[in-house]
Amino acid sequence: MSDTSITLETISEVSPGTDAHIRANRLPVMTGTDEGDLNCGKCGKAIAEATSPAGFHQKIQTDQRLVVECTCGALNVIPAA
Numbered sequence: 001m002s003d004t005s006i007t008l009e010t011i012s013e014v015s016p017g018t019d020a021h022i023r024a025n026r027l028p029v030m031t032g033t034d035e036g037d038l039n040c041g042k043c044g045k046a047i048a049e050a051t052s053p054a055g056f057h058q059k060i061q062t063d064q065r066l067v068v069e070c071t072c073g074a075l076n077v078i079p080a081a
């Protein structure tokens with residue numbers, strides 16, 4: 001884990017209609033070429049390896065808030081780039 005890894009903020013529930021809800025059945029969801037990982041705010045597992053928030057938003061394009069459900073059940077918000 002590098003110094004640029006981010007521990008994501010978790011929320012208690014998804015807001016239907018305003019959140020893009022992604023389930024991470026298998027971690028990591030994606031591996032990019034950025035510095036740092038995006039780690040679950042509850043269990044600390046990498047949800048996306050070598051992926052910045054900006055990189056995540058480039059791969060999953062949505063105007064909604066990106067919420068990734070970790071395999072531990074935590075709802076992690078990908079910050080706006």
Ligand SMILES: [Zn+2]
Pocket residue numbers: 040041042043044045070071072073074
């Ligand atoms: Zn987790």
